[in-house]
Amino acid sequence: MSITTATQTARSRSVEQVVPAVASADVPGLTLTRMIATQHLDHVDPFLLLSDFWPAAPDEPVGGFPDHPHRGFETVTYMIGGRMRHRDHTGANGVIGPGAVQWMTAGRGIIHSEMPEQGHDDDGEVRGFQLWVNLPAADKMSPPAYQEYTADEVPETQPADGVTLRVIAGAAAGVTGPVKGIAVDPLYLDIQLAPGVAYTQALPPDHAAICYVIDGDLVVAGTDIAAHHLAVLSPGGEITLHAGQEGARALLVAARPLGEPVARYGPFVMNTEAEIHQAFQDFQAGRF
Numbered sequence: 515m516s517i518t519t520a521t522q523t524a525r526s527r528s529v530e531q532v533v534p535a536v537a538s539a540d541v542p543g544l545t546l547t548r549m550i551a552t553q554h555l556d557h558v559d560p561f562l563l564l565s566d567f568w569p570a571a572p573d574e575p576v577g578g579f580p581d582h583p584h585r586g587f588e589t590v591t592y593m594i595g596g597r598m599r600h601r602d603h604t605g606a607n608g609v610i611g612p613g614a615v616q617w618m619t620a621g622r623g624i625i626h627s628e629m630p631e632q633g634h635d636d637d638g639e640v641r642g643f644q645l646w647v648n649l650p651a652a653d654k655m656s657p658p659a660y661q662e663y664t665a666d667e668v669p670e671t672q673p674a675d676g677v678t679l680r681v682i683a684g685a686a687a688g689v690t691g692p693v694k695g696i697a698v699d700p701l702y703l704d705i706q707l708a709p710g711v712a713y714t715q716a717l718p719p720d721h722a723a724i725c726y727v728i729d730g731d732l733v734v735a736g737t738d739i740a741a742h743h744l745a746v747l748s749p750g751g752e753i754t755l756h757a758g759q760e761g762a763r764a765l766l767v768a769a770r771p772l773g774e775p776v777a778r779y780g781p782f783v784m785n786t787e788a789e790i791h792q793a794f795q796d797f798q799a800g801r802f
Contacts, residue, residue: 527717529745532739533554535548550744555746559773561646561722562647567643568595580629583624588620589647590644591643592704596612596638596642598629603624618658619653621654622657623797646783648772668681668692671688675711677707679703684702700769712754715752715754721771722747725744731758
């Protein structure tokens with residue numbers, strides 16, 4: 515079965531590049547892989563990084579990400595299992611549970627930690643994703659801000675048999691996600707397809723788009739994409755996803771490119787090298 519959420523457009527998208535997940539930083543008890551910001555793919559404007567994380571071994575204590583700074587972009591943490599405790603230097607403190615999302619605008623600077631919590635059997639095994647989204651130059655020094663939504667606040671819809679969508683940002687199948695007011699006008703979908711089911715999603719033709727296969731086997735615009743691989747999509751008005759015999763789960767994310775210079779070093783993403791140096795000086799001087 516195949517469904518389309520908006521009027522068909524003349525040009526469908528294709529797969530420009532298939533990117534494997536690459537093992538990333540050594541975090542005790544945690545497997546962390548990265549699909550964007552690797553030797554295979556530096557970035558897809560405005561997406562700066564995409565990572566996938568889960569426990570390295572059963573019953574092993576799960577590590578996390580102690581205090582670290584950010585400036586000049588947004589981090590999007592989406593949990594599909596387990597719980598992530600967030601704290602920052604302003605005193606903000608909360609938990610991102612299974613099915614919940616946190617869209618954090620680092621702006622001019624924030625120092626925070628993200629630590630998985632265990633011992634909640636009904637929350638499942640820790641599993642989540644983090645996406646970094648660039649900010650336009652005009653917003654890079656804006657005040658830090660958060661949008662946090664529980665699983666119940668992220669709408670889920672089944673527009674056809676075998677198709678389940680969770681809409682985090684943007685609109686799909688007549689449903690609008692809770693995340694609002696983001697400069698790059700993003701679409702962020704968690705898509706689950708039963709075996710053999712196809713789904714077609716309309717996208718703004720000029721928006722950059724990526725599709726990450728979480729589980730199962732998925733054909734994206736006619737190209738086989740295995741689990742733990744990312745498809746970078748060409749421009750166009752729609753994309754068709756077709757699940758194989760195992761069914762599939764994937765993240766589909768699109769946003770308006772900024773078309774601005776990118777200067778990045780570790781946790782800072784600005785437009786010039788001088789701004790990166792200033793970010794380090796401000797952090798070291800306690801001006802975040």
